[in-house]
Each structure stands twice: as structure tokens, then as C-alpha cells.
Amino acid sequence: MSRASAHQLGFLALAILACAGTADGEPEKAPFALVIHGGAGTIRAEDFTAEREAAYRGALTAALDKGSGLLAGGASSLDVVEAVIREMEDDPLFNAGRGAVFTAAGRNELDASIMDGATTLAGGVAGVTRVRHPISAARAVMERTNHVLLAGAGAERFAEAQGLEMVDPEFFWTESRWQSLERAREKESRETAAQAEPFGTVGAVALDRNGRIAAGTSTGGMTNKKHGRIGDSPIIGAGTYANERCGVSATGHGEYFIRFAVAFDICARLRSGELTLEQAADQVIHGVLGEAGGKGGIIALDDAGTPVLIFNTDGMYRGYRVAEGEPVVAIFKND
Amino acid sequence: MSRASAHQLGFLALAILACAGTADGEPEKAPFALVIHGGAGTIRAEDFTAEREAAYRGALTAALDKGSGLLAGGASSLDVVEAVIREMEDDPLFNAGRGAVFTAAGRNELDASIMDGATTLAGGVAGVTRVRHPISAARAVMERTNHVLLAGAGAERFAEAQGLEMVDPEFFWTESRWQSLERAREKESRETAAQAEPFGTVGAVALDRNGRIAAGTSTGGMTNKKHGRIGDSPIIGAGTYANERCGVSATGHGEYFIRFAVAFDICARLRSGELTLEQAADQVIHGVLGEAGGKGGIIALDDAGTPVLIFNTDGMYRGYRVAEGEPVVAIFKND
Numbered sequence: 001m002s003r004a005s006a007h008q009l010g011f012l013a014l015a016i017l018a019c020a021g022t023a024d025g026e027p028e029k030a031p032f033a034l035v036i037h038g039g040a041g042t043i044r045a046e047d048f049t050a051e052r053e054a055a056y057r058g059a060l061t062a063a064l065d066k067g068s069g070l071l072a073g074g075a076s077s078l079d080v081v082e083a084v085i086r087e088m089e090d091d092p093l094f095n096a097g098r099g100a101v102f103t104a105a106g107r108n109e110l111d112a113s114i115m116d117g118a119t120t121l122a123g124g125v126a127g128v129t130r131v132r133h134p135i136s137a138a139r140a141v142m143e144r145t146n147h148v149l150l151a152g153a154g155a156e157r158f159a160e161a162q163g164l165e166m167v168d169p170e171f172f173w174t175e176s177r178w179q180s181l182e183r184a185r186e187k188e189s190r191e192t193a194a195q196a197e198p199f200g201t202v203g204a205v206a207l208d209r210n211g212r213i214a215a216g217t218s219t220g221g222m223t224n225k226k227h228g229r230i231g232d233s234p235i236i237g238a239g240t241y242a243n244e245r246c247g248v249s250a251t252g253h254g255e256y257f258i259r260f261a262v263a264f265d266i267c268a269r270l271r272s273g274e275l276t277l278e279q280a281a282d283q284v285i286h287g288v289l290g291e292a293g294g295k296g297g298i299i300a301l302d303d304a305g306t307p308v309l310i311f312n313t314d315g316m317y318r319g320y321r322v323a324e325g326e327p328v329v330a331i332f333k334n335d
Numbered sequence: 336m337s338r339a340s341a342h343q344l345g346f347l348a349l350a351i352l353a354c355a356g357t358a359d360g361e362p363e364k365a366p367f368a369l370v371i372h373g374g375a376g377t378i379r380a381e382d383f384t385a386e387r388e389a390a391y392r393g394a395l396t397a398a399l400d401k402g403s404g405l406l407a408g409g410a411s412s413l414d415v416v417e418a419v420i421r422e423m424e425d426d427p428l429f430n431a432g433r434g435a436v437f438t439a440a441g442r443n444e445l446d447a448s449i450m451d452g453a454t455t456l457a458g459g460v461a462g463v464t465r466v467r468h469p470i471s472a473a474r475a476v477m478e479r480t481n482h483v484l485l486a487g488a489g490a491e492r493f494a495e496a497q498g499l500e501m502v503d504p505e506f507f508w509t510e511s512r513w514q515s516l517e518r519a520r521e522k523e524s525r526e527t528a529a530q531a532e533p534f535g536t537v538g539a540v541a542l543d544r545n546g547r548i549a550a551g552t553s554t555g556g557m558t559n560k561k562h563g564r565i566g567d568s569p570i571i572g573a574g575t576y577a578n579e580r581c582g583v584s585a586t587g588h589g590e591y592f593i594r595f596a597v598a599f600d601i602c603a604r605l606r607s608g609e610l611t612l613e614q615a616a617d618q619v620i621h622g623v624l625g626e627a628g629g630k631g632g633i634i635a636l637d638d639a640g641t642p643v644l645i646f647n648t649d650g651m652y653r654g655y656r657v658a659e660g661e662p663v664v665a666i667f668k669n670d
Contacts, residue, residue, distance in 0.1 A: 115594075120627070122594050126565070127486060147564045148590040151462060152487045154563025228489025229482045230461070237572050237596035255483040259450075259457050261572035261599040268596075268603050292455070 032071040033207045033305035035320040036063055036084060038094045039200040040251045040297040043315030045332050056093060057329050060319040063087050064327040067206060072324065077206035077214035077247075078116050078139070085112070085135040085218050088202040092174050094317075095200020097133060100172045100220020102181040108172035109221055111234035112138040113149075117213035117242030124234035125159070126151040129172075132165040135218045138234070140164065148236060152228075177223070184224035199313075201233055203249025205242070205301045213301060215240050215247035215263075222254075232257035237264035245303045246270050246277060251316065252289075252296010260288050266300060277302040281310045367406040368542045368640035370655040371398055371419060373429045374535040375586045375632040378650030380667050391428060392664050395654040398422050399662040402541060407659065412541035412549035412582075413451050413474070420447070420470040420553050423537040427509050429652075430535020432468060435507045435555020437516040443507035444556055446569035447473040448484075452548035452577030459569035460494070461486040464507075467500040470553045473569070475499060483571060487563075507555070519559035534648075536568055538584025540577070540636045548636060550575050550582035550598075557589075567592035572599035580638045581605050581612060586651065587624075587631010595623050601635060612637040616645045 038060060045053075067084040071077075089097025100108040112134035113124030123142025126149065131137045137159040141150050150158055160166050201219040208214075217240045219233040231254025232238035239250045241263035248263040257263070262284055269280035281300055289296070290312050297311025299318060307320035309330075319329035373395060380388075402419040406412075424432025435443040447469035448459030458477025461484065466472045472494040476485050485493055495501050536554040543549075552575045554568040566589025567573035574585045576598035583598040592598070597619055604615035616635055624631070625647050632646025634653060642655035644665075654664035 120594055145562065145564075146590065147560075147562070148593045149565040149570075151563040151565050154561065158562040225482075226489065227480070227482070227493040228486040229480075230484040230486050235484075235570060235572075236593050237570075237599065241596075255481065258483045258571050259455055261576075261596050261603075264572065264596040264599060265603060268600060272607070 031207065031305035031323055032209050033301055033307055033320065033322045034064060034067040034071060034080065034084070034204065035299040035301055035307040035309060036060065036067070036088070036202070036204045036318065037249065037251055037297070037299045037309070038088060038202050038317030040311045040313045040316035041199045041295070042313065043317070043331060053331065056317055056331055059088070059091050059093050060317060060329040061327050064319050064321045064329070067204065068321045068327070071206060071208055074209055076210070077208040077212045078114070080206040080208065081114060081204045081214045081216040082135055082139055084204040085202055085216050086133045089133050089135060089218055094202045095220040096202040096218040097220070098172060099174055099177065101177045101200060101223040103221065104224045104226045106181065108169060110134040110219070111221060111231065112216070112218035113234045113236055113240040114138045114142060114216035115214065115236055115240050115242040116142070117215070117244055117247055120243055122148050122236040122240070124149045124236060125155040126230045126234040127228060128156050128159065129169050130156055130166045131159045132167045132171065135216050136164055138216070149234060151230070172220070180223045188224065199252045199296055201251035203240070203251060203299060205247040205249050205299055207247070207301050207303065207305045211303060213242050213244070213247040213303060215242040215249050217249045217251070231255070232262070237261045239263060241267050243267055246300065248298050248300040250296060250298045252313070253294055256289055256292060256294025257296060260284070260292070260294070262289060262298065266298065270302070277306060278308045278310070281308050285310045285312055366542065366640035366658055367544050368636055368642055368655065368657045369399060369402040369406060369415065369419070369539065370634040370636055370642040370644060371395065371402070371423070371537070371539045371653065372584065372586050372632070372634045372644070373423060373537050373652030375646045375648045375651035376534045376630070377648065378652070378666060388666065391652055391666055394423070394426050394428050395652060395664040396662050399654050399656045399664070402539065403656045403662070406541060406543055409544055411545070412543040412547045413449070415541040415543065416449060416539045416549045416551040417470055417474055419539040419541075420537055420551050421468045424468050424470060424553055429537045430555040431537040431553040432555070433507060434509055434512065436512045436535060436558040438556065439559045439561045441516065443504060445469040445554070446556060446566065447551070447553035448569045448571055448575040449473045449477060449551035450549065450571055450575050450577040451477070452550070452579055452582050455578055457483050457571040457575070459484045459571060460490040461565045461569040462563060463491050463494065464504050465491055465501045466494045467502045467506065470551050471499055473551070484569060486565070512558070515558045523559065534587045534631055536586035538575070538586060538634060540582040540584050540634055542582070542636050542638065542640045546638060548577050548579070548582040548638060550577040550584050552584045552586075566590070567597070572596045574598060576602050578602055581635065583633050583635040585631060585633045587648070588629050591624055591627060591629025592631060595619070595627070595629070597624060597633065601633065605637070612641060613643045613645070616643050620645045620647055
């Protein structure tokens, strides 16, 4: 199994760099950090044109730059997670917001969730079809209702009443996603089991200058999904989790992430103080999930700003930036 | 905080009794056990007529007898959890199935989930309005789809296509639940925040003769709930969890149970081998949940058949039966 270990050595070096700022008498500032993903799955270098690869690297870098700039300016991790995910929701490269895939019925049904680690408050929406930025609807659920998860038409009416930007469902129609649905339908008619596309999702975890962690996840679901299926992305504990010490956003075959409460479990394994975040994430993604046959990955941060990016698929669109360090983006396993 | 400790000493005695069957040379059989709940909340003896109290005790005893009989005959824990919850769904005393409360829009929207600890497979449905037995729809999701959670009209069409019993939404109309909605609406017009009813839910956890644990939960939701709210009952990890060593069904203020992944966390705390199930449940219900202001309770079993029933509310409709022992039912805190 791949552990992207060389990659993670880089993270550590950067994290250490980020924490070393106080030695020369500067006023002590908490480290700040941002880690993002744009989905995991069958993502292989040989299937990419140079243009397509550059487009993804550019989009990831832009999202990191935006979020890191906000963090440097003192923005809260919650604001940064929302802002970064809104940007990725607007980019048709990613399966979230504008670039959402189609359900079997030819619709776009969007899910998202967000959690504030400092307060452990959380919100999510499932199956919305007219909300331009589902992550903002998730945040509105967190901040303006007593609920954690709203679904379907009720969630939509709530978002509209809160003044969020609503769009015609046509807004989410993109040629490439429609072709994906056509391919999935063809394949389904040839095979008994439909094979899903790469697990498209976007996510962000941020640690701000006040030491607060937040995490969020947004998705357009699975191509050709049926029956009002809800995956892990809107579910706190499965696709998203944050507390005072840890934040996680997941992407992958959502059913496995629900059954093993993946995002929560990674944070829970830190409680004893015996494991690092990387060890905890490794146990869950390569141990629990991998042994059960579940495919996907996670991004995570601890309260020292150490980014962890682990997946058991061929690739994961991903990146991180610690404090004022260089943004690092990657796509393939050995990237 | 109440820990119902005297009550739990009784459980231990029974559990020990149940495990002692092999000493006199009988063929070794795993213990079997069943624990159920019918919701937690502001349930006080002074608010009950003798008739009403007797009706609840009778319903709990009947459910235990049915389930224990099946277990004694060698039924699987999964079959027993489904059968017991179907029985409680048909009883208008409980807020699940037939006795479901009304949403703010005057509808009955039902949620349920089930998990098989031996395989860690799971299924759930949210927001169905025409499925007579939501727990059976949850099981169909688990066994006949690749998904874990289906919601709304899609879930309903799936259940119908699977041949489950469908009813007119009127089937779920009961006079007492309608009056609850009227009271909630009146109260809401007088106060800024609507106060919820006791947290009505039903749940069951069973350990069968083959040592397999299963858990399930079913609910009619919260009276006067809005916006397509989904609580913890259909969510694996929040309201229901089972693995090889532990099964949990929860009832309470669902938003807290989601934020703290209550059912999963109780099972996760057993991993180190340092805690008993009762200690793990106590840490979560009185520690994590209680400190955050979350109200509710859980029922649970470990692989030795030890029943645990813990809540931080005034009462919880509950009962257990270990092997061929007497059924024990209780309602109030010091019952």
C-alpha cells in the first residue's frame, strides 16, 4: 500500500520550519496551516494530458494561496475553510458545486458539511440542487439552526430563506460530467455492477493564528447514483470532523467512510496521546479501511499545524501550505 | 448525574448467570442477550397514570419476550433486532413507525438504521413517509444495495421496489401525536425556541447464540422539526453502531449524538481493552455528552452479553433480557 511517505517527510520539514519562528525573539504566533483535497481515485499520470495536469495543479495552488493569504491576515479557520471550498465549488474541474456529477436520474444533487473544532459545532446539507455553494449552506445550518443535518427540499428552502445564492439547476450542467453519466449508463448496461468514477469531492482543513481548527467537505456525489443515496461528505464523523486537536476531511467510497466513522476515528485515536496524527490516519486508511476494501483518502491537520495527506488509491488531488512556506501540490501516488 | 447503578448491578448478576451454563458439562453455547429502548427524555413518574405506565411496561416486556424467544431458538441477532423494532414500530406508544410524531409541516417523516456487527455492514433510511417498517427498509439498503444511507423519495421508491409494505401516509396519523404538534406550535408562538418533546426513538441490540451482535434504531423524529432535518437515528456511528465486540443504539437530542459520534465512540473506547462497556458508555454519556449539554441515553451489549443502559435524562423506556433470565423493564431514573 502506498503511504506517500517521501511526500510526508516534506510536510514535517515544513511544519518544523513553521514552528521555529519564535526563537529570534519575535512575538509568539501560533503556526497556521492549510491542507486541501480535490478527490481521490483512479488518477494515473498516463491518463493526463500536460494541459489537464497543469490545470489541476493550478487550481490547487490558487486555492492554497487564497486560503493561506486569509490565514496570514488573521482570518478564522472556519472562514478560510468556507472560502477555499467555495472557490473549489466554483471550479468545474472538481466534483463539487459547479462541476458536480449527475445522478442516475440526470440531476445534480450536492452534499456538504463543515465543523468548527473550537466549539465542536457542525452543520451539513444533503441532496440540494439549487444552492450554488453548498459549503455555505452547511455553515448556515451550523450557525443559524439547532440542527446539524438538513436534507432535500427542506434544506433548499432553508438556504434560500437565509439569503444564500440560489441558481437554476442548469447551472450545474457541464458537458464532461454529462458524458461521464452516459459512459456509466453504457457500462451499467454491459455489466451487472456499475463502476464509479474517481471519488470526486473537495475538502479543506485549516489551523488559524488563534490555534483553532476547522474542517469542511463538499461533493457532487457519485456519477449515476440512485435512490437518494447519501454518502459520507455531509455526515459529521464520516466525511468531516474537527475538535480542538485535530481536523479531517475525507474523500473516497463514502459507504466505507460511514461504516467506519473515518474522520471521527482518526481524531479519536489521538486521545491517548500515544499516536501522531499521521500514525492515526495511517491506521484508519491503510488498516481499517484498506482491510475492508474501502478506497479513498483523507487530509488532516493537528494543532501544531502538521499536515497529513494519506490515501490508498492511485492518486488524490491534494496540497498543503504551512505558514508562509511554499504551497505544495500533488496529484499522483509518487508525486 | 444519574448512573442507574443499582439497576446495573442487577445486569451484572444476570450476565454472570448467563455465562455459567457450561460448568456442568452441557454443550457450550454462547450467551445470548437482548436490550431495548423506547426513547429517553423528561419521563417522570408523577406524570404517568397507572394505566399508562402499565401499558409501557407491557409493551417493553412483550418486545423482550418476542426477541428473546427468537434468540433462544437460534435466530440471528440481525433478524431479532429487525423483528423487535418492527413490533415497536407498530405500537403507537413509541415515536417510531405507527406512533411517529409530526413535523412542522404536519407530516410524519421516519428514519431508521441497522448494523450487523459480524460483517460491519450497515443500512439506513431517512425521511420516508410511506414505509410501514422503516427498520426493514434500512435492512434492505444494507443487503440489497451498495449504499449505506438512502433518503426521501428515492429511499421510498427503493423500498417499494423491494416489496416492502407501503402504507398511506395517513396510517401514521395518531391523535396524541397531532396534539403534541399543536402544543409545540402554541409554545413556539409564545417562546423564541421551541422545546422538543421527550426524545422518542426505539432501539434494540442483540447478541445471538453464534456470538454475533447487531444493533438497530428507528424514529419518527422530533415534533415540529423543520427543513428536512435528519437526526442521529439513521446515521451509522451516531445513533447505531455494531462490530464484533459491541453494539449500541442511542436515543436523545440527535444533533449532539452526531457531533460526538456517540454510538461509534462507545465501541471505539473498548479497543484498548482497558475499559468495560459500562465505563466506555459512562464516559461518553455522562462525560462528553453531558459536559456539552447533550441529553439522551444508550443501550448496549458487549460480546459477553452484558447489557448496559445509561442515560442522563429523567427517564428512558428500557429493558433487557439475558439468556433465559427474567425480562427486566424500567422507565424512570430510580426504577
